[in-house]
Amino acid sequence: MQTRNPILDEFAKLTTGAMGLAQAAGDEAKAAWRAQTDRFVAEMDLVRRDEFDVLKDEIAALRAELAELKAQKSNVKKTSSGPSTAAAPDADTAG
Structure with a gap:
């Protein structure tokens, strides 16, 4: 009890x-x-994570575009820096 x-x-x-x-x-x-x-x-x-991710994606896209433009520029330089075919006569017609 x-x-x-x-x-x-x-x-x-x-x-x-x-x-x-x-x-x-x-x-x-x-x-x-x-x-x-x-x-x-x-x-x-401080920057928020979602803002950081968006900016990171934009920078990656810009880098890819810059690399593509550099590649196009180097291709243009290669084709224009070679000997001109219009100035040299063909070997068979010079005869």
């Missing part, structure tokens, strides 16, 4: 209240820390 002890009941209530207060303080500390870090990151003017 259990008997109710008012001292133990009060101690249980006090302990429960202290645990609730500790949990609320922990939640408040987390919220304050999160707000502080968000403010710090905002002050650093």
Whole structure:
């Protein structure tokens, strides 16, 4: 048979209240820390990941286009730097 002890009941209530207060303080500390870090990151003017990925893709496309243009330029130089066929007579007709 259990008997109710008012001292133990009060101690249980006090302990429960202290645990609730500790949990609320922990939640408040987390919220304050999160707000502080968000403010710090905002002050650093960092780029978001999705913006970084878009810019990275644009740069890759520009590099590919630049490589293609360089290849076209080198092909044009190769064809124009060779001997001109219009200035030299053919070997069979020079006879």
